[in-house]
Amino acid sequence: MQKTSSINSSAVLADAAILSQEELKPGFFRLVLSAPELARRCQPGQFVQVRVSDGVAPLLPRPISIHGFDGEQGTLSLLYHVAGQGTGKLSRLAVGESLKIWGPLGNGWIMPENLTGGSKNLVSDSEVSDSQNFVGGSEKIPTDAPVDADKILPLFVAGGIGVAPLPPLAKAWRDLGAEAILLYGARSADQIVTADEFTAMGVDVRIATEDGSEGVTGRVTELLKDLNTGDKLPLLYVCGPKPMLKAVAQLADDQGWLCQVSLEERMCCGLGACLSCVCKTKTGDEKVGGKGWTHAKVCTDGPVFWSREVVWNG
Numbered sequence: 001m002q003k004t005s006s007i008n009s010s011a012v013l014a015d016a017a018i019l020s021q022e023e024l025k026p027g028f029f030r031l032v033l034s035a036p037e038l039a040r041r042c043q044p045g046q047f048v049q050v051r052v053s054d055g056v057a058p059l060l061p062r063p064i065s066i067h068g069f070d071g072e073q074g075t076l077s078l079l080y081h082v083a084g085q086g087t088g089k090l091s092r093l094a095v096g097e098s099l100k101i102w103g104p105l106g107n108g109w110i111m112p113e114n115l116t117g118g119s120k121n122l123v124s125d126s127e128v129s130d131s132q133n134f135v136g137g138s139e140k141i142p143t144d145a146p147v148d149a150d151k152i153l154p155l156f157v158a159g160g161i162g163v164a165p166l167p168p169l170a171k172a173w174r175d176l177g178a179e180a181i182l183l184y185g186a187r188s189a190d191q192i193v194t195a196d197e198f199t200a201m202g203v204d205v206r207i208a209t210e211d212g213s214e215g216v217t218g219r220v221t222e223l224l225k226d227l228n229t230g231d232k233l234p235l236l237y238v239c240g241p242k243p244m245l246k247a248v249a250q251l252a253d254d255q256g257w258l259c260q261v262s263l264e265e266r267m268c269c270g271l272g273a274c275l276s277c278v279c280k281t282k283t284g285d286e287k288v289g290g291k292g293w294t295h296a297k298v299c300t301d302g303p304v305f306w307s308r309e310v311v312w313n314g
């Protein structure tokens with residue numbers, strides 16, 4: 001069986017003109033760029049490498065998720081939080097300036113259309129742990145049950161800026177008329193951004209803040225407890241800090257729910273060449289003398305993985 005890892009041949013290098021740069025809340029920005037060729041190629045859950053400076057500092061591009069894209073308009077939006085030098089420089093760029101971006105990169109979320117098609121795409125639980133193949137890519141579903149998009153409850157789970165790659169996915173489910181839920185956790189209300197975009201798409205938005213300044217007090221996992229899933233099978237799409245991903249993945253696993261996670265690692269090339277972004281994923285080969293895990297590259301095998309692929313304690 002083959003790994004799905006590959007350098008994304010549809011990626012392009014674009015000189016993207018800044019159409020708008022808006023500070024939504026202190027330190028949280030939305031940037032809209034003109035990049036027609038790149039925008040036409042995007043899939044929900046992919047990311048771009050952003051070169052924020054023509055000089056030496058910072059030398060490396062910064063990975064940022066694709067927050068929105070419009071192939072017809074030729075535009076692309078990014079939602080980012082200022083974390084350090086690179087994102088700080090990005091936030092000081094203004095309309096009329098341009099920056100170099102490279103993408104779209106990586107494997108995105110499993111889309112509703114890839115859930116249908118009978119047993120074609122299905123992988124059994126035993127294959128999840130036994131297969132060398134179960135690394136990266138999103139075509140294979142870790143369940144024995146037939147999966148139809150209309151039997152699925154899409155559950156978007158965001159931690160802080162982890163909300164960034166979810167809107168294009170929410171749009172895809174909205175276009176199918178699905179009832180979807182966003183569970184959105186942050187430290188406080190001043191870190192909740194773009195929740196209204198989801199509400200406008202008909203998504204049921206539920207918020208948890210650690211300081212209780214908005215929604216339920218506590219972490220996003222509070223919102224998962226006692227969730228009424230009706231007769232549907234939840235499919236969780238999760239993005240946020242690693243401890244949160246791990247906690248949500250564990251909860252999903254305990255319940256027998258499907259769960260995809262978008263991982264973040266420090267990146268250099270974004271192309272699968274430098275190995276700076278590796279994480280551990282399961283192979284199940286320990287029974288035949290192997291280690292039971294392998295190194296996967298978040299930039300080309302991910303950033304989206306099935307939660308059951310990931311070695312969380314690695």
Ligand SMILES: Cc1cc2nc3c(=O)[nH]c(=O)nc-3n(C[C@H](O)[C@H](O)[C@H](O)COP(=O)(O)OP(=O)(O)OC[C@H]3O[C@@H](n4cnc5c(N)ncnc54)[C@H](O)[C@@H]3O)c2cc1C
Pocket residue numbers: 047058062063064065066079080081082083084085086087088161164165263264265266267303
């Ligand atoms: C696939 C992917 C998609 C991403 N999407 C987004 C997004 O949509 N919006 C957004 O705001 N950020 C996103 N990030 C994180 C973003 O890349 C980092 O915040 C950014 O590179 C920081 O660069 P900097 O120069 O501002 O900070 P630096 O000076 O490089 O670092 C500042 C601080 O941030 C930490 N940091 C840097 N990179 C990461 C990382 N990848 N994961 C965890 N901590 C990090 C550093 O350890 C340090 O503490 C994404 C990362 C990946 C891998």
Ligand code: FES
Pocket residue numbers: 266267268269270271272273274275276277278297298299300
């Ligand atoms: S960033 Fe270089 S291999 Fe992933």
